[in-house]
Every structure is written in C-alpha cells, then in structure tokens.
Amino acid sequence: MEKKLVGRGGAGRGQGRKPLAEGEPLIPVTIKMLQKQKDKLARLGGAPWVRKKIDQAKE
Template structure:
C-alpha cells in the first residue's frame, strides 16, 4: 500500500467580535413591551379573528390621548 497524504481543508476563521458587529438596537419609539392578557378561549378566538395584537394597537391609536 502506498502512503496517502490526506489534505485537511481548514475552515475559514470567523472575524473577531469587534465593536459595531451585529444588529443595531431599535430607537426607543420602535420598542415594544409584552403585556400579558387573560382571556377566555372564546375571547381569544375572537381576538385572533379580529387581527390580534395589530388590531389592539390600531384601536388604542384611534383613542384620544389622556
């Protein structure tokens, strides 16, 4: 048998974790918070049919500021 030389291909190295990498933070006006809400199964189905969180946001935006 002949001795075979197996060439190992090395993966390209990842760049270092330098500053400026990654997703930039959203501005404060675009941040959203989670608001837990307890509903009956029937109310949950109705909320989903109406459009869910987007529908709630639209309804809140329609109300005058207090």
C-alpha cells in the same frame, strides 16, 4: 472518527423580529381572557388590531 463542521451555527446578522418603529421597541403585555375572547381577537387581527384600536381611542 468524528468530523467537526466548520462555518455553521452561531448568531446570524439581521435575524429576528424587526421593530415596528425605528428606535421604539415593543413591550410585551399579558392579559387574561376567555378562550372564546382569544379566538375572536385572532379573527379581528390580533396584536396589530389592538395597537390600532389603542392609537384610535381618545384619552
């Protein structure tokens, strides 16, 4: 005889990654690089570091 669990599973409110800015979703971008470049990017700060550098760069 199997017992069915009640009240478990399903979507949870408020879960998942929160947006950096209200109303501005993050768009995934893919770039190709060497493993040593990926390692250095991780040491420099990853995606937040890249976003900061883009914001600081002059057009």
